[in-house]
Amino acid sequence: SQQGEEDPQALSIQEGENATMNCSYKTSINNLQWYRQNSGRGLVHLILIRSNEREKHSGRLRVTLDTSKKSSSLLITASRAADTASYFCATVSNTGGFKTIFGAGTRLFVKA
């Protein structure tokens, strides 16, 4: 798989349910970030987790990072129809050049 690959590619849930998206990567990272993109719009930063952190929370978002498995997960609790969007993980390398690699994304659809 490529750097920053998410799964599933698409997820459809009912409002109120939790949504979990996973991301895997290959190289050493400084940090991993999750972004959201509404159709045809720019990306919005959601949360950043550094390589020495294991878990982070922000509102209804919970991110975990397992550097030994080179994987991360994003959990959105109590989803809302407005959460419908594409979600991308992005890894920032350790090379010092701030190269940021985005995954292919998970398209989340929350049904009202």
Add this chain to the structure above:
Amino acid sequence: EPEVTQTPSHQVTQMGQEVILRCVPISNHLYFYWYRQILGQKVEFLVSFYNNEISEKSEIFDDQFSVERPDGSNFTLKIRSTKLEDSAMYFCASTTDSYEQYFGPGTRLTVT
């Protein structure tokens, strides 16, 4: 709230022509990026820029591409001789040293 702006929102050009995409990053930010997103595909890193020079660039960022910060506010991406496959959304982003990137709304480039 400060935001990254990009102009134009849509640029149509003929193959072989030069285009300049413009971005105004957030004023106190120090690191600047260009990304592209071909329709339906993932966001691809093009280049990062810090302290008036390129920090890192991807394989996509060949001799046809250049970036410039001509004054204290603008950050531009120039494509010297556009190809059909350059058609994409181009996003500019900026950040302080916190790695959280703020993205502009994008410029849709259509090469005919």
